Every structure is written in structure tokens, then in C-alpha cells.
Amino acid sequence: MQHDEVIWQVIRHKHCSYMAKIETGIFCRNQYNVTGICNRSSCPLANSRYATIRDHDGVFYLYMKTIERAHMPKNLWERIKLPRNYEQALEMIDKHLLYWPKLLQHKVKQRLTKMTQMRIRMRKLALKTREVIIPTPRRDIKREQRREVKAEKAALLDKAIETELLTRLKTGIYNDIYNYPESLFNKILDDGKKIVNEVEEEDKEVGVIEYVEGDDDELEEEMEDMEDFSGFPSKESYLEDSDEEDEDDAEEQVVIHKKGRALKKSDDNGKSKKKSRVVVEVEEEDGGTRALKSLKL
Amino acid sequence: MGFKRKKGDGDGEEMESDGRGKPSFNGGGQRHVILPSMIKNKDKRSKVYAKQKHEKKLEKQKKIRERDAAEKRALELGEEPPQKQIPKTIENTRESDETVCRPDDEELFADIDADEFNPVLRREVTPKILITTCRFNSTRGPAFISELLSVIPNSHYQKRGTYDLKKIVEYATKKDFTSLIVVHTNRREPDALLIIGLPNGPTAHFKLSNLVLRKDIKNHGNPTSHEPELVLNNFTTRLGNRVGRFFQSLFPPDPNFRGRRVVTFHNQRDFIFFRHHRYIFDTKEIKPSDKGKDGVAQERVKPRLQECGPRFTLKLVTLQHGTFDTKGGEFEWVHKPEMDTSRRRFFL
Numbered sequence: 001m002q003h004d005e006v007i008w009q010v011i012r013h014k015h016c017s018y019m020a021k022i023e024t025g026i027f028c029r030n031q032y033n034v035t036g037i038c039n040r041s042s043c044p045l046a047n048s049r050y051a052t053i054r055d056h057d058g059v060f061y062l063y064m065k066t067i068e069r070a071h072m073p074k075n076l077w078e079r080i081k082l083p084r085n086y087e088q089a090l091e092m093i094d095k096h097l098l099y100w101p102k103l104l105q106h107k108v109k110q111r112l113t114k115m116t117q118m119r120i121r122m123r124k125l126a127l128k129t130r131e132v133i134i135p136t137p138r139r140d141i142k143r144e145q146r147r148e149v150k151a152e153k154a155a156l157l158d159k160a161i162e163t164e165l166l167t168r169l170k171t172g173i174y175n176d177i178y179n180y181p182e183s184l185f186n187k188i189l190d191d192g193k194k195i196v197n198e199v200e201e202e203d204k205e206v207g208v209i210e211y212v213e214g215d216d217d218e219l220e221e222e223m224e225d226m227e228d229f230s231g232f233p234s235k236e237s238y239l240e241d242s243d244e245e246d247e248d249d250a251e252e253q254v255v256i257h258k259k260g261r262a263l264k265k266s267d268d269n270g271k272s273k274k275k276s277r278v279v280v281e282v283e284e285e286d287g288g289t290r291a292l293k294s295l296k297l
Numbered sequence: 298m299g300f301k302r303k304k305g306d307g308d309g310e311e312m313e314s315d316g317r318g319k320p321s322f323n324g325g326g327q328r329h330v331i332l333p334s335m336i337k338n339k340d341k342r343s344k345v346y347a348k349q350k351h352e353k354k355l356e357k358q359k360k361i362r363e364r365d366a367a368e369k370r371a372l373e374l375g376e377e378p379p380q381k382q383i384p385k386t387i388e389n390t391r392e393s394d395e396t397v398c399r400p401d402d403e404e405l406f407a408d409i410d411a412d413e414f415n416p417v418l419r420r421e422v423t424p425k426i427l428i429t430t431c432r433f434n435s436t437r438g439p440a441f442i443s444e445l446l447s448v449i450p451n452s453h454y455q456k457r458g459t460y461d462l463k464k465i466v467e468y469a470t471k472k473d474f475t476s477l478i479v480v481h482t483n484r485r486e487p488d489a490l491l492i493i494g495l496p497n498g499p500t501a502h503f504k505l506s507n508l509v510l511r512k513d514i515k516n517h518g519n520p521t522s523h524e525p526e527l528v529l530n531n532f533t534t535r536l537g538n539r540v541g542r543f544f545q546s547l548f549p550p551d552p553n554f555r556g557r558r559v560v561t562f563h564n565q566r567d568f569i570f571f572r573h574h575r576y577i578f579d580t581k582e583i584k585p586s587d588k589g590k591d592g593v594a595q596e597r598v599k600p601r602l603q604e605c606g607p608r609f610t611l612k613l614v615t616l617q618h619g620t621f622d623t624k625g626g627e628f629e630w631v632h633k634p635e636m637d638t639s640r641r642r643f644f645l
Contacts, residue, residue, distance in 0.1 A: 129461055129623075131431075140634065148506060148568050148610055154387065155565035157572055158602060164528050165559065165576055165600045174554050 008046035012038075016045075032063060032077070034107045041103060051097055051104055053082070053111045058119060060112065062093060086116050387566065392642040396534040405535070412539075413498040414546040417475055424475045424547055426452035432459060435482035440510050442480060444607045448560065448573055450524055450549055452478075466620045470496045476547055480505075490611060493621050494546065499629070500621045501543060503569075503611040510607055518575045518605035523556020524549045525573075531564040536630055537645035540569075540613060560606075567613070567643045573606030613645065 011019075018030040019038050027036055032044040032052045044050050048067040053060055060082040069076050080096060082089040089112060097105045168174065333349065336342040364379075371378040383389070398405055409415075416422040426449050428442055434457075446452050457465075462479070469477045474495055481489035490503040511517050527548055532541035544562050552558075561572040580596050616630040617623075630644070 129463070140637075143637070144504075144612070145506070147566065148612075151566040151568045152507075152570065152610070155563055155570060157561070157563055157570055160530055160563060161528060161559065161561050161572065161574065161576075161602060162600045164530065165578075166598070168526075169578060169598065169600075 004046050004048055008040055008043065011043065011046060012040075018045075032065075034104070034111055042107070049100070049104075051100065051108050053108060053115060055115055055119075059084075060089065060115060062096060062108070064096065082112075086112075089116075387641060390641055392639060394534055394643075396536065398533060398535060398538050405538070408535075409538075409542070412542065413494055414542045417546040418542065418550055420550050422475060424451060424549060425473060426476045426478060426547060427469050427472075427474045428452055428454045428478045428480065429457045429465065431479060431481045432457060433482060435485045435487060437485075437508065437510065438480060438482055438487050440512075441487050441508060441607060444511055445478070445480075447520055447522075448525070448606050449547055450522065462621050466493060466495065478547075489614070491621070492543065492547070494543065495620065497619060498546075499539075499543065499619070500615075500617040500626070501540065502614045502616075504614050506610045506612070508607060508609040511605060514604050514608065516603065518603040520558055520573065520575065520605045521556050523553040523558055524551060525556070525558040525560045526552040526554065528559055528561040528563070530561065532562075532645060534645060536616070537564060539629075540616070540645060559602075564645050567645050569611040569613070569645070571607070571609050571611065572604065573608070574602040574604050576600050576602050 016028075016038070018028050018033075020027045020029055026038040028038040028043065030044050031054065032050070033042055034044075034050075034052050035042045040046065044052070044065075048070050049065065051062065051064045053062055055061075062080045062082055064078045064080075065076050066078075069078075080092070082092055090109060093105070093108055093112065097108065331345060333342050333346040336345060368378040412418075417424050428445055430438055430442065442454055446454055457479075460468075466477060476498070477493040477495060479491040479493070480487050481491060483489070487505055487508060490505050491500065492503070493500045525548060527545060529541045529544060532538055541562070541564075548560065557576050559574050559576055561570070561574070563570045563572070577600070579599050579601050581599055582596055613630070614632050615628055618627045618629050636642070636644070
């Protein structure tokens with residue numbers, strides 16, 4: 001007995017597991033559905049004579065079901081492999097669905113067309129390279145960030161770079177480079193004459209005994225604490241020597257301490273006395289060097 | 298549970314000095330240490346725990362005091378102070394890796410000779426870099442790329458069309474580039490760096506993080522166009538060596554020391570920190586130290602650094618032999634999450 005109508009009434013008005021209602025329409029999730037819409041004429045359960053096209057690994061099969069086999073669910077669906085050629089597949093469909101209702105034939109052919117187009121497109125895309133997004137669990141991302149911060153702290157980058165540069169300097173690859181100390185460069189720029197004079201004077205006074213009062217005038221004035229006394233300038237490097245003293249001379253003329261006294265003490269752990277000065281307002285002949293001076297501190 | 302487990306039952310074999318049960322089960326003569334977790338009463342348990350903690354603290358303080366006293370005594374007597382203990386760091390306790398390069402490894406030298414970077418590093422070819430992006434560019438991408446262009450000499454930028462990466466590799470090889478750098482973007486931030494050596498060099502994929510552009514660095518300097526010096530720190534293993542040479546092949550092999558530019562790739566715990574500085578050597582007087590050494594004021598040379606250029610961190614994700622080919626390529630090293638399980642194991 002044909003009871004498609006009863007089945008349809010029950011399914012549609014009571015409950016069908018394959019039905020999916022979304023805002024754009026009512027769809028059927030059944031794999032054998034031709035159109036994909038939940039309809040009286042498209043429901044594979046409510047039609048005893050039905051046909052679909054399904055796709056297995058890129059090969060299309062025509063599935064048919066007839067009333068005669070309705071009582072044998074195992075052999076219900078008849079499957080025919082369709083040729084790869086689109087026209088030949090169409091002909092084959094025509095042959096098999098010859099005396100079937102026009103609507104079904106039409107829908108089956110439409111489905112074949114759509115699936116062929118999709119197959120072409122998927123194959124084209126598979127040839128192209130596409131970016132694959134690989135998600136990482138948040139736990140891993142956080143862990144990496146934490147480890148990076150700790151690694152950065154452990155790295156002591158500035159120190160490492162400085163030691164590396166120092167070792168390179170010691171091996172002597174920079175030897176032919178004029179790597180001048182900045183202070184000397186400044187001095188030469190400002191008062192080249194003064195250096196020349198100094199040189200001449202000292203040459204004259206070699207060997208002559210002189211009694212000089214308050215020899216360490218400059219040193220005493222700047223030196224508030226015994227702690228800050230960094231020792232007498234050594235005679236090792238002549239240039240550096242005259243360089244330091246001259247600079248003190250120039251600075252001494254116009255230096256303005258801010259609140260320097262109290263601040264001067266404890267963190268002077270062996271740095272030069274110039275470093276201990278907090279503010280240096282230096283009025284010198286050449287205003288342009290002021291910028292360089294501020295860099296120094 | 299139907300029954301209470303008798304204390305000490307089944308644990309009889311594993312009697313350690315931190316005894317498990319009540320004192321009666323411990324061997325005679327050992328100190329009776331009660332694990333607080335055995336006590337069910339919360340009040341009593343917390344008291345016992347606090348007391349144990351306090352005792353431990355006192356012990357530690359005593360040890361420190363003894364050590365200091367011993368040191369002081371030794372100094373006063375003029376003897377050598379006792380050896381200072383070296384604190385354990387992750388670098389100290391790193392798992393020993395058999396792939397660490399040894400200075401006399403012949404296999405290493407042979408590998409280096411047969412390397413892909415040899416033509417560049419032997420000054421036969423000057424490096425020429427092509428920089429491009431992924432298909433979508435980001436907010437900070439162009440700024441980062443312009444800074445990269447200033448850091449790496451002889452580098453060029455080209456916009457990415459919708460070309461396949463493999464096509465771009467072919468194009469670059471035809472135009473005689475030695476390396477191709479692809480700056481990859483994720484969420485509007487440069488996220489990854491893909492460095493491909495050409496013509497058939499390895500492909501390294503790095504994760505990029507912590508990018509700071511030049512304008513965001515305080516007191517930054519402006520780099521010149523002299524060839525920079527390279528500093529590659531801590532690339533110890535064979536893999537690290539290879540990556541280090543890869544970075545080396547991006548830069549011209551003859552640095553111009555007059556330019557006083559230094560580019561640093563510092564590897565710490567598998568993170569490669571990139572820094573770009575200008576340096577100068579300063580001589581400074583230092584006070585004589587009062588530890589009994591010579592009393593003459595010494596002058597020391599100290600380098601001073603001024604940071605210029607971008608600052609970022611790289612982490613190697615994959616290293617592939619040959620040019621970019623994810624499907625068919627041979628991967629020399631791939632990072633897998635299971636490699637992260639040990640905190641003391643590093644690969645670079």
C-alpha cells in the first residue's frame with residue numbers, strides 16, 4: 001500500500017530529525033535528498049519512487065529507489081556509477097529515469113550540474129597553495145611570552161654586547177680606526193690654542209724647581225669629600241692628563257651647582273668626579289658643544 | 298572507602314629520613330620529622346607547619362651567618378676566603394646536548410665547507426636581499442619594513458601581489474638575489490619572519506614578537522649606511538651554528554668599522570634577540586679599589602651604546618632544507634609542543 005501521504009503528514013507536522021529550520025528556509029539534512037529543501041516532493045522518506053546523485057571521492061553515483069523494493073530496506077537504493085564526462089552522464093540519467101516524473105528528472109540533472117561545477121572548483125583550489133591557520137592554545141602562547149620575558153632578563157644584552165665589543169677591541173681589529181675619545185675631540189675643537197700653549201709651557205719648565213702654593217686648587221674646590229678624591233692624575237697618558245685638567249679648568253669658571261652637595265655622596269663608587277656632578281650648566285666659548293656635554297652624562 | 302588504611306602499612310619499605318608516620322615507625326636515632334600533611338586536625342596542622350617553616354628559616358640564617366663569618370675571618374687573616382657558592386641558573390643547569398659544537402670537530406668544518414652560505418661568506422657573492430610581505434599588510438608592517446631596509450644593507454622591497462610564494466622564489470633567483478625575507482602579518486601586527494636563502498638555500502620560519510620600532514625607542518640614534526658589524530652570541534649547537542651562519546649570510550662579510558654600527562643576534566634560551574646599536578669607546582678614570590690592589594687611578598676603556606633601529610625577538614619554528622616547500626620539503630628541524638616539556642632543554 002502506498003502510504004507516502006501518511007508518512008508526510010506525520011513527518012512534517014509532528015517531527016522529522018532531518019529537518020533544519022533556519023532563517024532563510026526549511027532544509028532537509030537527509031543525504032539522499034535531491035534539492036536539500038524540506039518539501040513534499042523532495043522528501044526521500046515520503047516518496048516511494050525517488051532518485052538522487054551522490055558523490056564518493058569525486059565519483060558521482062545515481063541512486064534510485066522504487067516502490068517494488070520498499071519492503072527490503074537493504075536493497076532499497078539502486079546505485080549506478082556515472083561517467084566522468086558531463087554529457088555522457090546526462091545521457092545516462094535520461095536513459096535510467098526515462099519514464100519517471102519530469103520534476104524528478106529535472107532536479108536530478110540540476111544536481112548533477114551543480115556537483116560537477118563544484119568538483120572542478122575544488123580540484124583547482126587544491127592545486128593552489130593556501131595559507132593554513134594553525135591555532136595555538138592560549139596556554140602555550142602565554143607560556144612563550146613568560147619565557148621570553150625571563151630570557152630577556154637573563155640575557156643582559158647591553159652587557160653582553162659591550163663585553164663582545166671590548167674583546168674585539170683587545171684583539172686589535174679596530175686598531176687602524178681613529179677611535180677618538182670624545183672629550184679630547186671637544187677640547188681640540190674648542191681651544192686648540194690652549195693646548196698648544198700648555199705644551200710649550202710644560203716643556204720649558206722641565207727640571208726647574210718651583211715652589212707653588214695650593215697646587216691642587218682645582219682639585220680642592222671641587223672635592224667636597226675625601227671619598228670623592230679620585231687620586232692624583234696619573235702620568236700614564238699624557239694626552240688624557242692634560243685633557244682632564246683643562247676641562248676642569250674650563251668648567252670651574254662657570255659651574256653652577258644646583259643642590260649638588262647633599263646628593264654627592266654615596267653612589268660615587270669609583271666613578272670619576274665629573275660623573276658625580278648632577279647638573280652642569282656650562283657656559284663655554286662655543287655654544288655648540290653644550291649639546292655634546294649633556295650627552296655625556 | 299570501607300576501611301582506614303593503617304599508618305605505615307605498605308610504606309614500610311620506603312622509610313626515608315623524613316619519616317612518614319608517627320615517630321614510632323622510624324628507625325632509632327633518627328630525627329623525628331612529622332609531615333604536617335599527616336595530621337588531620339587543621340589547627341594543630343597549621344601550627345606544626347608554621348613551626349617547621351620557622352625552624353627552616355632559622356637554619357638558613359645560621360648558615361648564612363656562618364658563611365659570612367668564615368669569609369671575614371679568612372680575609373682578616375689574609376688567607377683566601379672560602380669559595381663562594383655559584384647560584385644555579387637555567388643556563389648552568391641546561392640539559393647537556395650532544396649536538397653542541399666542539400672547537401675541534403672535523404665533521405663540523407666539513408659541513409661548513411659544504412654549506413649553502415659559503416658563497417656569501419667567502420666573499421664570492423655579495424648578499425642581496427628582497428623583502429616582501431604576506432598578502433595582507435598590517436598597520437606596523439610598512440614601518441617595520443622600512444626599518445629593516447635601513448638595517449640590512451643592499452636590501453630591496455617589493456609589494457606582494459597575489460603571487461604564489463614559490464613563484465616569488467623563482468623570480469628572486471632569476472634576479473640574482475641571495476635571500477628573500479617575507480614579513481608575515483597576523484592581527485595587524487608583524488608576526489613571523491620567513492627567511493629563504495637562494496638559490497637553493499634553507500628556509501627558516503621564525504616567530505616574531507616584541508617588536509619596538511625606532512621611533513618608540515627613547516634616545517634613539519639614526520643609523521648610517523656603513524656596513525654593520527655582526528655579533529652572534531650563544532649559538533652553540535649545530536642547529537644554532539647553522540642559524541647563526543644564516544644570519545651572517547644576510548649581511549655583507551666586510552664590516553666597515555668606521556661606521557661603528559653593530560647588529561646583534563643574541564640567543565638566550567632559544568629566543569633570538571635582535572638589537573642594532575651605534576657604539577663608541579670611552580676612556581674613564583676609576584677610583585682605585587680598596588681591596589688591597591694597586592692604588593693608582595686606572596683608566597678603563599668602556600664602550601657606550603646608543604640604540605638605533607628596531608628591536609625584536611625571534612624564535613625558530615621550522616628550518617627546512619631547500620627553498621620554500623611545505624608539502625614536499627625536507628624539514629631539518631620542526632618545533633613540536635612536546636619539546637617544551639623540559640625547562641632546561643634548548644635547541645639553539
